[in-house]
Amino acid sequence: MSVASIDAVLPEDEDTVTFADLGLPEPVVRKLAQNGVTIPFPIQAATIPDALQGKDILGRGRTGSGKTLSFGLPLLTGLAGARTERKRPRGVILTPTRELAMQVSDALQPYGDVLGLKLKVVCGGTSMANQITALERGVDILVATPGRLRDLIGRGSCSLQDVEVAILDEADQMSDLGFMPEVTELMDQLPEGGQRMLFSATMEKEIDTLVRRYLVTPVVHEVDAAQGAVTTMSHHVLVVKPRDKAPVTSAIASRKGRTIIFVRTQLGADRVAEQLREGGVGADALHGGMTQGARTRTMADFKDGKVNVLVATDVAARGIHVDNIDLVLNVDPAGDHKDYLHRSGRTARAGLSGTVVSLALPHQRRQIFRLMEDAGVDASRHIIGRGDVFDEEVTRITGARSLTEVQADSTANAAKQAEREAAKLSRQLERAQQRAAELREESERLTARAARERGDDPEVAVAEASAALTAEVEEAVQRELRREQRREEREQRDREQRDQREQRDQRRDGKRDDRNERGGDRDRRDGGRPAYNRGRERDRNGDRDRPRDRGEGRPSYNRERRDGDRGGFRRDDRRPASSYGRDTRSHDDRRPYGRRDDHRTGGRSFDRRADKPRWKRNG
Known part of the structure; x- marks a missing residue:
């Protein structure tokens, strides 16, 4: 060919x-x-x-x-x-x-x-x-x-x-x-x-x-061969500690603009998206475990700008094309250089500029830089902590914002929405009041005409009807106010009960933690050994633990073993362990069931039914 x-x-x-x-x-x-x-x-x-x-x-x-x-x-x-x-x-x-x-x-x-x-x-x-x-x-x-x-x-x-x-x-x-x-x-x-x-x-x-x-x-x-770097795309690696990974992710995801976050697993995508939503960031997850309808809705929301952050896995993210994505954040490292290039390809499309940021734990630095070397890209490295993410250079690269700033924007947006709703309700109130005035005028006109037809004074009839209507309206308003007050009292009572339950749970959890802590301290006696290991001692060769009996250095369940018997371990000298607790003594040696009238003296047992003492071991 x-x-x-x-x-x-x-x-x-x-x-x-x-x-x-x-x-x-x-x-x-x-x-x-x-x-x-x-x-x-x-x-x-x-x-x-x-x-x-x-x-x-x-x-x-x-x-x-x-x-x-x-x-x-x-x-x-x-x-x-x-x-x-x-x-x-x-x-x-x-x-x-x-x-x-x-x-x-x-x-x-x-x-x-x-x-x-x-x-x-x-x-x-x-x-x-x-x-x-x-x-x-x-x-x-x-x-x-x-x-x-x-x-x-x-x-x-x-x-x-x-x-x-x-x-x-x-x-x-x-x-x-x-x-x-x-x-x-x-x-x-x-x-x-x-x-x-x-x-x-x-x-x-x-x-x-x-x-x-x-x-x-x-x-x-x-x-634009796969091994070549795109001139309009910049690559950066942020080395973070494990405890700082989630805060740094939230700070970067809080940026303005569209962002795609890549993770390794479906559970990771759901978890990161939920954490971002709890922090006030509009985020959705996209992975192969979702139904096609859910995946289509998620993509539509992301394209329409209803959410600014998409948390995706490699399988679900391949082939995604959304305009104006200017940042790709790799929370988990890509599997190989091809996956890294596919992830990076979500930004800097059609000649536009874009940024690719990868989070690396200290032990992942060598792996990630080798991956980028195979991909043919040159990435800058930044070692940051939780506070360093707002460094001027890192902020310029990632557009990271603090959680307080995000919450402030979210509160401002909520205030704007509330103002719009208030204005809408005000317009509805004005229309309702105008409609009520028109209906009242029509009612007075009809009442006056009905009074003239009856031969009564129209002004008196109108005044009486107006007074009755005003009283009814006032009574209805008072009923609604009382109903609203009872509802508020019930909600306040429910909140107080819920707070009391939470306080009780916190006190109970605190006491449990204190008991566990004190128990842990007690269990650390005898050279720091836990309580469950207190009755064990090291074997002479030091390779394994074995039970230690009180006094004789033999297991308590093997107090006496008769050579030549085949009954296994014995609890005493009369009943073998294989009897499973069954009394194997002769009928003459058995004590009558339920009778406790034996007189023991120095190991001798006297039976009232016999004149002579009968010697036997106390079992």
Whole structure:
């Protein structure tokens, strides 16, 4: 297999190159201009012309370099104007994660609508019935994760026999997530002669195998290689002590602007997000353990600015694209340099600037700097404590704010909200008072007319009705005031009872702690040995503990052992341990049940029923 390599470099007059110059149809160019996209990125300017000619493409570039439009626009252009059969899409885009699939679909859907093409996202965590229904009606392009697409094919709801263009997006992430068996199984079902495009940030062994197996004379375009540092991105390492990690995280997360925090586990994401919310920071967690609906709502809130901080794991964070993310905070170190690059790629996208900050415990410094060396980035190091996070340099880098400042902003926002609600209630009160005055006038007019019809004095009738109405209103107001007072008294009583219970619990916990502390001091007698080890002594060889008996140095449960007996340990000289407490003496030797009238004298027992003393051992 031969590979044609073309550098993705724009000509010197790159400002004059537009999407129309690349050969895209006029409706697509017009829609791009409406969306504010007029100048193509380097990877787009290099890839689109070759893709429009139907060549196989191998694209290498960091995340956020504009690869979606690089393969998406030629795909839409090539499939426009033809008819798609039921269950037989003509284009397939494979992505490693649900979020990336939805992101790709959202990015391409406006241009698909212009060209009259239907796109459908096929991924886990969403309704399979809806996906089957869409395929029954006909879908031009599937944006799918490998697992769900394989399930649909296995059910007979989809076929890849008509696929003309197949695209693998973020192939290296598919390899990391273990999707290569599913990918190869799907690629083997594609018909021969179609166009194939593969985009990856790195070229691993498995990726190279895919290229050699499925791409025919691919044209290689490489922009912003994964090992290169992005000039608009700065990297910093903050060395913190374990006890300072949580406060430093809260201070940095309290900054103004959008921030993504990466952690290692799902429980860690939930815990950090909850801690930030308790501190007054708007934060949500995003990880693979959430339902797709919850993940979609979380991403929507983050994109809309309802929350400023997103706490995510590596699996859930891959493929996330949100504009204006200017800080990535690694609370837990990345697994390897590729994960670090994927995390860092959430910021400094589309030529914007961004900052990547990693928290490192003292024992993690060497690991993190080796990871960054493998990633090809140069990071500055700052050793800080809880108070040093507000140092001028660190504050400039991270935008950290104190908890008091965050609480002040939160209180100010709450005050603004309360003022808005008060103004709203004031307007409602004015309207209600105006309405009440109008109704009172109408009531007086009708009362006067009714009095004239009866032959009574209208003024007297109106005065009496007004006085009665005023009395009723006053009585209703007094009832409401009394009801409100009783409610306040009940709430105050409940608060006092709750405070009393908390005080009792605190006193009880304090007494328990004092007892534990005193007990711990008592237990530390005899050379600091705990109480549970007081009856044990070191063996002569010093290797293990053994029980120590009082006096004889033998276990208390083995006070006497008769050689030659097979009954095991004995509690006395008459009953073997194997009897489990059963009296094995003869009937003549047994004492009558329940009678305590034996007279013992010096080991002799006299029975009242016998004239002669009967000698026996006291058992």
